[in-house]
Amino acid sequence: DAGVTQSPTHLIKTRGQQVTLRCSPKSGHDTVSWYQQALGQGPQFIFQYYEEEERQRGNFPDRFSGHQFPNYSSELNVNALWLGDSALYLCASSRLDRIFNYGYTFGSGTRLTVV
Amino acid sequence: DAKTTQPPSMDCAEGRAANLPCNHSTISGNEYVYWYRQIHSQGPQYIIHGLKNNETNEMASLIITEDRKSSTLILPHATLRDTAVYYCIVSTQTGANNLFFGTGTRLTVIP
Numbered sequence: 001d002a003g004v005t006q007s008p009t010h011l012i013k014t015r016g017q018q019v020t021l022r023c024s025p026k027s028g029h030d031t032v033s034w035y036q037q038a039l040g041q042g043p044q045f046i047f048q049y050y051e052e053e054e055r056q057r058g059n060f061p062d063r064f065s066g067h068q069f070p071n072y073s074s075e076l077n078v079n080a081l082w083l084g085d086s087a088l089y090l091c092a093s094s095r096l097d098r099i100f101n102y103g104y105t106f107g108s109g110t111r112l113t114v115v
Numbered sequence: 116d117a118k119t120t121q122p123p124s125m126d127c128a129e130g131r132a133a134n135l136p137c138n139h140s141t142i143s144g145n146e147y148v149y150w151y152r153q154i155h156s157q158g159p160q161y162i163i164h165g166l167k168n169n170e171t172n173e174m175a176s177l178i179i180t181e182d183r184k185s186s187t188l189i190l191p192h193a194t195l196r197d198t199a200v201y202y203c204i205v206s207t208q209t210g211a212n213n214l215f216f217g218t219g220t221r222l223t224v225i226p
Contacts, residue, residue, distance in 0.1 A: 042218050091158075103151070106158025107158050
């Protein structure tokens, strides 16, 4: 049973560009959350998607947007990239009715470097 | 914002028990204690969670004090593969949708 799959694993972009990161949730999961992890820090919550809608959002600017598809997969888009956006971007999936029992399942992340 | 305090780093000898403390003095009655760990270059991995009773699973044990202001994660027989950053998080059941990670405890298991 595949876990959470993220693509690409590594990415280098130039300041001002736009980037799209992709996530396929674990089989049976319907909720996808995105986190940003700067070097040496813990993951920071960006937003969560359920039923193709943004359900909750952390303290991130509108440059960060997302989408969830009918098959539960998700994309994270970041516009007008800054150097400070360089980080590991993590996707986590869960079943909304079972987060309590099983917690999140995280992917291995996409390492984004902005130059 | 993170509501927990953890030591930044700890060492543990291989085969010995690793006891990772966490202070959460402002925890509310409906908040649970969750533990995750993150091995280098991987995403965080759920370990265990609890409300007020001690919990045990195949990975670890969680001991929560009676006043719920602190807890300890116990890895009974640490192996080199347990070297990771361990995060203690407090959250409501519904709030568990968006976990607030702090900087965690970096556990190094020494051969």
